[in-house]
Amino acid sequence: MSSLDYCSLIEEAAAARKFSYSPYSHFRVGAALLCSDGTVYTGCNIENQAYGPTNCAERTAIFKAVSEGKRDFRAIAIVGGKDAPVWCYPCGVCRQVMAEFCDPEDFRVICAVSEEEYRVFTLRELLPEVFRLQPDQDVTGR
Numbered sequence: 645m646s647s648l649d650y651c652s653l654i655e656e657a658a659a660a661r662k663f664s665y666s667p668y669s670h671f672r673v674g675a676a677l678l679c680s681d682g683t684v685y686t687g688c689n690i691e692n693q694a695y696g697p698t699n700c701a702e703r704t705a706i707f708k709a710v711s712e713g714k715r716d717f718r719a720i721a722i723v724g725g726k727d728a729p730v731w732c733y734p735c736g737v738c739r740q741v742m743a744e745f746c747d748p749e750d751f752r753v754i755c756a757v758s759e760e761e762y763r764v765f766t767l768r769e770l771l772p773e774v775f776r777l778q779p780d781q782d783v784t785g786r
């Protein structure tokens with residue numbers, strides 16, 4: 645992926661962040677998930693007053709995509725913060741969900757504070773030891 649690709653994905657994550665429903669934390673997160681076929685699914689965090697049902701932006705985007713038949717993903721961009729974006733890294737639950745569908749070496753996680761300032765990780769870097777029902781399971785679990 646080129647830096648131009650990263651920039652447009654960050655732009656889409658920042659746009660999705662505007663839809664964040666976060667009246668409890670006031671921490672607004674947007675995510676944009678790039679599928680292997682070039683389509684992009686966006687998501688925002690959706691909070692709940694019972695707290696537990698809260699869904700992160702990353703999982704919103706991934707579940708939207710999977711629920712429409714997509715299973716091959718190349719990258720996800722994440723933008724989050726209370727006011728201006730701050731460094732925001734995916735939580736452990738979202739990392740495990742990414743590991744269900746994404747290749748640990750090829751999938752890129754782009755954590756951005758702006759289109760110019762971002763960090764790119766492989767999924768393996770963020771989740772070196774993934775939970776598997778069977779330890780010798782294929783990396784993508786599919």
Ligand code: THU
Nearest residue numbers: 669671673689700701733734735
């Ligand atoms: N949040 C995300 O959307 N993604 C993450 O990876 C971490 C946290 C949301 C959940 C909650 O609505 C708010 O940020 C504060 O935890």
